Amino acid sequence: MSDRVVSAVRSKSSVVASATALVALAACGPEQEPTAGAPMPATTSEAAAAAAATITPDDLYQKISVLAADSMRGRDTPSPEIEQVATWIGEHFASLGLRPGGDDGSFIQRYALRQMTASVESSSIAFSNGASLAWGTDVMALGLPRDGSTSGPVVLVSGSGDPAGAFADLPDQAQVFVFAGPEMEATRQTAWAGLASALYDAGAGQVFVISTIAGTPWERSLARSQQGSRVVGELDPDRPVTMNVREGAVRAALAGVDVDALQSRHDDDLEVTVLEGLTVDSDIAIQILDDASAPNVVGILEGSDPALRDEYIVYSAHMDHVGVGRTVQGGDSIFNGADDDASGTATIMEVAEAMASLDRAPRRSMIFLLVSGEEKGLLGSAYFADHPSVPVEQMVANINADMVGRNWPDTIVAIGKEHSDLGETLNRVNEAHPEIGMTAIDDLWPDERFYFRSDHFNFARKGVPILFFFNGTHEDYHRASDELDKIDTEKTARIGQLIFYLGLEVSETDARPQWNPDSYAEIVEGA
Template sequence: MNTKLLFTLICVAISFLSLAQKKEMQTITESDLKAHLEFIASDNLQGRDFFTEAPGLNITADYLKAQCAKMGLKPGVEGYFQKFELEAVTPDPDQTVMRLKDGSGNVSYETKNIFSLGGPAKNDTVIGDVVFAGFGWYNEDTKYNDTKDLDLKDKIVLVMTRTLEQSKEGAEPEMETEMKKMSRAMMGGAKAIVLVSDPMNPNPEYIESIRKYATGGSLTLKGAKSSLIIPIRLIFGTEELADKMLEASGKTLAGLQKEILESESPKSFSVNDLTAEVKLIKSNETVEGKNVVAVIEGSDPVLKNECIVFTSHYDHLGIDGEGGIYNGADDNGTGTVAMLEIAEAFQSMKRKPKRSIVFAWVTGEEKGLLGSDYYSQNPIFPMENTLADINLDMVGRSAEKELEVIDSESKSLAGPNGMYIVSGKQSTELMKISDEVCEDLGLVPSDELTKAFLTRSDYYHFYKNGVPILGLSTGLHEDYHKITDEIEKIDFHKMKRVTQYAFSVAYKVANQNKRLVVDKPVQ
């Protein structure tokens, strides 16, 4: 065969593949995305969480299974359900109590208006002397240090939210800041932190959002090799409780805060003749988790043993204390139904891609990336044969216009053409393919969320195993983790384009003759 003829045949083959890709991509439609999402994000599913009155999470799993069967997708595991056991720990607020005792052991104050994070899974009682540590903060630049010369060992430490600088500015509280305080206290040997809103900047909505999360209970993989349980207890209390803890010193929390801000220096001290006793009562049970896993087998007899994995989490936050439903239309109804459309596009192809495609709708993301953790330990294809993970999490919203400057700290909502791609950039080749597809579809990619979000969604368990990742999102918005995350706010045109992008990238990677090159190891 002469060179000219060979070149012509290669061009025809490439053209045929491109036309096939574009033809199948057209099966991804706004109307289908909306139809699926109207079910997934409906009130009837009660927020797709564990422990709701209606079994919305299981109903969603059944719906996904039924759609896979209807499309004729091969089960990734028997019956499509990859089942695993979870350990559930739920606090009992009616029996949780904090008591303050004087030097003679007499109870001077008692309250049930507390809740906690961290600590062991079983019932727990914490007893310790009390110290006040201001904001509990250490500033590496100014060397301001609330815990300098303060003995924290075996103590219960009273601190305010925020930092000196944040309090002065009236800045929004950040859980990351409070976690750093907790880490420092833990290294100092403290038993617990009692965290109270700083009086100048009370933020009841922030505290209430944490309360809903904390009192909703926690889940961990049963028999997990590593535990996410935090050894120190983080106890959230009220200003009234703080003033009672400080009463013997003749101080109030508001007064101490004023002193700190005016002097810009710590006012920390041990509270004499005061012991705090905290009883944290919890219930324990075993519950079942279900990943929904389906496979489209590759057409090449050798390359079909390699795969591209699509992931998205189908769980959400359930119901709030007032009966409001977290329907999670964007988080993550959009990613869930986008994968259904991607699966349909691949399944409609007469000739399937050379490599296999795995679809894993995972559960328990909101509880700590649990379903994807289990899948990573029990993959359908070995991790070394998994070429990439494409994860879709919140892919259905748009700001009115494109952002001039992307703020990685605020995780701003992308504009009509914008899309965030979280990636460890292990594969230059994969990123080049991604850029080419974005250009074809008129999408503007940004990696500004990578640093802040690399461990925050299900792609993380692939990344840590050396699998190149593309974590797709259109950004955060004011409805994130609120009952206002409803279907009426979804930009279905934008969502379709992101879905088509994901299909196109996987199509190209799955049909390459050579394996995707990984040129950067996990850091």
């Protein structure tokens, strides 16, 4: 489970408290019976039951013990250990007879993962009046700035409001300085993404946001910015990244400009001022700190129905974790990630075994996807969604498992139930299989925005209906104490059986899952 995708701070105590309450609730709840009049799922055959029974606690324990071993050193992305994990999973898929879905006929899909930053030595910002701004001292970017050389007049933007149409007369390659006021420190760069996009669309060469941070906080931000950003694939030349500039340096460079007046306009309408006769030459060079790559693992089980085998159900989990940290907690520095997400990875591997054991393959095809880079910002799944083994339009559903080995023994949260009729399908399957003893419930923590924080989101934004199976966080989340001995493999096996039945039901049903129109408009069209 990535904590890098949204900035909201999670309340772990509230999650654990909800888990405790649910244990009591589930213990006294009545046994579910199939809803009267509901269609009988296709998953109630003896063959399906025999396949589901191959998902066992012992098998899960064995797989998680490999993934969460100290020798895997927390499965960081990139690292030799995540490569070992990917190779092991690929060999397992091959033993099941799955078809490779990676690069060049292999099970491994690779993506470039370069660590890059702006070069302090090779980047410069020079004013025609002789002033300059020193990169790495006066200027920084929280992302990767637009590289290359641009030259244009200085334009001052102050105030707030809708930027649409506000920059129609912006000079070509304008060097824009945005006076955001002290609020800039509270909102940081994300608040200016829309403004920067509008400015770049109007032909700006570079966009700088004036920062009032000074002293030690500024120095710390500078140091973080020079550690660089991990970039998947090639750089987008049109990325709307702003740069932050020390207010003191701007005051010196823009002698005669009333900076205080401009900074105080942050609640007024947008105002655009071109400084006649003053230009800036920006020359920004990107430096590669680490030219690496990382693996995804892709195995495909071909469907049996000629009319439906070109449609795919994607099972996913992330095989990476956060690596090795500072030595804490009794001298342990390895973040094993047994729950996050060795539990989900092992579960998807078990589901693949169960599907492959069926005498007749499911009608639709299945993709079993284990990704890296989730903990760095959903990198691997984003790359797969943009470079899929099959067209995204042919993917009918994504079933994602991230942290399914802890907390309540008989309850699992299925995030996304309300957004498509996959929720109804899950309810139907759940009711048809009371023998599993696992109840899938709605999202308990909508304010935590977990929907946007695991790999399923990269499928949802492409229009693929999703369900995300998640047991909530706990006191060991992203700590060295997330160890194998705390995993409830008996519970995890029952979750594996439930999502096996779910995928089989989606495969055997003639109609594809359908989005709820309002959710589609918000999540897909609004992405």
